[in-house]
Ligand code: FES
């Protein structure tokens with residue numbers, strides 16, 4: 001430790017750098033029996049897009065486990081261990097049946113819950129099929145996504161339904177994006193709002209909207225479902241508040257990347273709802289819904305949507321800019337995106353070599369919440385987010401809010417005003433004090449009340 005501190009203080013000091021960095025294994029390892037693997041196995045996770053299930057089984061790897069997912073002739077979806085319980089042949093070569101799937105090698109026939117329906121080469125009175133089961137996990141299909149629960153069957157929680165599942169734009173486009181790195185690196189991006197000013201705006205040109213060049217006031221708050229960040233930018237006579245929602249353990253609801261021409265309160269349009277699902281320790285995929293409507297995309301601005309024609313004076317975008325490794329290496333060097341930032345941290349970043357700063361408080365808070373959940377599971381209890389005490393759908397809090405609040409002459413006083421605005425709006429939203437009747441539209445009464453509270 002002494003050597004490392006010295007190296008980072010000294011110009012041309014790389015010779016003294018610590019070569020023995022390590023990752024935070026408690027947070028990163030996802031295999032069965034690992035602390036985080038057990039934590040993640042207490043939740044439902046989306047594993048694939050339902051439409052990808054065709055007439056042959058699909059091999060997938062989730063949380064370090066090799067599995068096969070398929071829809072049988074009766075329309076039921078099965079998620080089975082890939083190795084056949086007989087002699088280990090992969091069920092990705094199995095034959096889908098009216099009920100379940102049959103292994104290609106000796107024809108053993110498994111139902112979607114793993115029950116062995118038939119062992120055709122064995123004598124008819126063979127008891128073996130009653131003594132065994134193929135490993136299976138329960139699944140739920142919701143709005144085109146297949147979800148699985150891979151934890152102890154006796155602890156299987158109800159499938160969690162969030163309010164945003166029913167949001168009119170939440171079910172727009174399904175997408176899956178792979179990243180060859182640990183799942184935490186990808187999720188931490190969503191707790192890190194300041195990179196919007198640098199990676200997405202100042203350094204390589206405006207990837208979303210010019211307003212993001214400004215460094216916002218930033219706060220992070222724990223919510224009943226996880227945590228949010230609250231960022232406020234001054235934008236002429238307006239204050240622009242953007243809040244992203246991190247839903248424990250690995251889901252995020254992202255506010256529209258919009259410049260909100262005009263006032264709005266709790267505008268949840270232009271959003272995405274996605275999960276970062278570990279494939280294993282060093283790979284993951286993002287999967288979820290986005291409201292990107294490709295038919296409405298503005299030519300030349302991939303992923304952008306102009307909804308002005310639909311619902312008033314807003315340009316809403318939630319682009320795929322920089323979210324994949326699809327561009328060439330040179331293109332990515334000249335205009336890197338999120339994918340380049342998190343993948344280049346390494347297959348599993350060396351946490352011991354990080355130097356977290358004041359703007360990383362969201363990263364710190366998120367890790368703390370995940371670690372807390374890991375330890376709660378280790379003690380034999382249900383972590384935050386598994387069960388929901390309220391009634392109805394679970395709330396989500398991501399939004400954009402814009403209010404006309406002219407700048408104060410004193411920059412420090414204006415800074416305090418921005419923070420107070422962010423806190424006042426957030427307090428109301430966490431308490432449910434806003435008009436839910438017309439989401440995404442100006443709420444003059446609500447905004448007047450907020451202005452009054454700040455006066
Ligand atoms: S290995 Fe699957 S039936 Fe024999």
Ligand SMILES: [Fe+2]
Nearest residue numbers: 189195200338
């Ligand atoms: Fe980003």
